[in-house]
Amino acid sequence: MSSNTANNATILLMGLRRGGKSSICKVVFHNMQPLDTLYLESTSKPTTEQFSSLIDLSVMELPGQLNYFEPNYDSERLFSSVGALVYVIDSQDEYLNALTNLSMIIEYAYQVNPRIHIEVLIHKVDGLSEDYRMDAQREIMQRVGDELLDLGLEGVQVSFYLTSIFDHSVYEAFSRIVQKLVPELPSLENMLDNLVQHSSVDKVFLFDVNSKIYVATDSTPVDIQTYEVCAEFIDITIDLDDLYVEDEKQQSSNSVRSKKRELRSISNLSNGSILYLRQMIRGLVLVALIRNDEIVNDVSLESLITVIDYNVNNFKKSLVKMWQNARIDHPTNH
Ligand SMILES: Nc1nc2c(ncn2[C@@H]2O[C@H](COP(=O)(O)OP(=O)(O)OP(=O)(O)O)[C@@H](O)[C@H]2O)c(=O)[nH]1
Numbered sequence: 001m002s003s004n005t006a007n008n009a010t011i012l013l014m015g016l017r018r019g020g021k022s023s024i025c026k027v028v029f030h031n032m033q034p035l036d037t038l039y040l041e042s043t044s045k046p047t048t049e050q051f052s053s054l055i056d057l058s059v060m061e062l063p064g065q066l067n068y069f070e071p072n073y074d075s076e077r078l079f080s081s082v083g084a085l086v087y088v089i090d091s092q093d094e095y096l097n098a099l100t101n102l103s104m105i106i107e108y109a110y111q112v113n114p115r116i117h118i119e120v121l122i123h124k125v126d127g128l129s130e131d132y133r134m135d136a137q138r139e140i141m142q143r144v145g146d147e148l149l150d151l152g153l154e155g156v157q158v159s160f161y162l163t164s165i166f167d168h169s170v171y172e173a174f175s176r177i178v179q180k181l182v183p184e185l186p187s188l189e190n191m192l193d194n195l196v197q198h199s200s201v202d203k204v205f206l207f208d209v210n211s212k213i214y215v216a217t218d219s220t221p222v223d224i225q226t227y228e229v230c231a232e233f234i235d236i237t238i239d240l241d242d243l244y245v246e247d248e249k250q251q252s253s254n255s256v257r258s259k260k261r262e263l264r265s266i267s268n269l270s271n272g273s274i275l276y277l278r279q280m281i282r283g284l285v286l287v288a289l290i291r292n293d294e295i296v297n298d299v300s301l302e303s304l305i306t307v308i309d310y311n312v313n314n315f316k317k318s319l320v321k322m323w324q325n326a327r328i329d330h331p332t333n334h
């Protein structure tokens with residue numbers, strides 16, 4: 001079944017019961033409305049879902065009800081094939097038990113698979129005040145650090161994220177988690193840095209359309225508002241595009257987008273900035289933000305867009321090439 005090749009990255013979601021694992025999965029990968037997660041039932045057995053984007057991703061939830069360290073559960077095989085361990089802590093609940101559980105899991109996972117990325121979501125922070133969030137984060141990082149020190153594992157890298165399904169924080173966290181599993185990331189970042197330098201673009205993201213995770217961005221820091229604006233622009237563009245498709249003729253819905261022309265969309269924001277979107281390959285779109293100070297008049301805007309179009313074309317060609325090479329280097333065994 002799920003093959004353990006370089007192209008099939010597995011993310012393991014763990015944490016105590018009711019922490020929010022299934023909710024995160026449904027909201028990020030299935031576009032479930034956050035409020036609808038209230039009705040999710042507790043997961044009773046390991047559940048795996050596959051997602052195809054730039055890389056093929058499996059996300060596996062290990063429900064809080066299970067004990068993975070009883071002898072008849074093959075935890076060793078499981079952990080040894082995993083790219084990232086994502087541990088979800090409910091920050092609205094008493095979390096000391098979770099921290100003990102977490103360090104035990106880290107100890108085990110690291111021993112079986114020292115290359116595993118360990119990611120901790122301090123989750124449901126929507127219920128906490130700004131001050132309390134910071135306190136919780138500080139306390140959790142401190143305690144995890146202490147426990148790892150006691151275990152002689154002070155060298156293990158652990159990343160922490162404050163998340164909630166009610167805002168974009170969980171998408172941002174998953175973007176950074178997934179990026180670590182993309183082998184081509186350094187080259188992609190290089191290519192995007194190049195694009196920024198030569199196109200007067202301020203920020204550029206390579207988004208997975210379905211999940212709104214960005215699989216790469218240029219190396220300037222990500223500001224969550226810019227992320228939000230760019231992610232929302234994808235939905236707006238697709239909604240408008242669907243309208244046009246229905247107008248053109250009544251085609252059967254699903255395979256339409258891949259067959260027709262490439263999506264491209266440009267929009268002026270009220271503050272004078274410009275959003276630019278272009279469809280790439282494998283369910284990806286490129287979204288760039290261009291700030292207003294670059295644009296003096298219509299002529300300068302037009303020539304700016306010409307340059308961006310040209311550079312984005314080149315980027316897309318490189319992406320296609322990189323994708324083909326990646327397939328040859330480590331083909332999947334389907
Ligand atoms: N306030 C808030 N509630 C959340 C958030 N994420 C999940 N929840 C709620 O947490 C509850 C439990 O979520 P689940 O996703 O079922 O938890 P789980 O970790 O999958 O639990 P098990 O399957 O039992 O291991 C649900 O009622 C969700 O609505 C969040 O970011 N903020």
Ligand SMILES: [Mg+2]
Pocket residue numbers: 021022023041042043061063
């Ligand atoms: Mg669950």
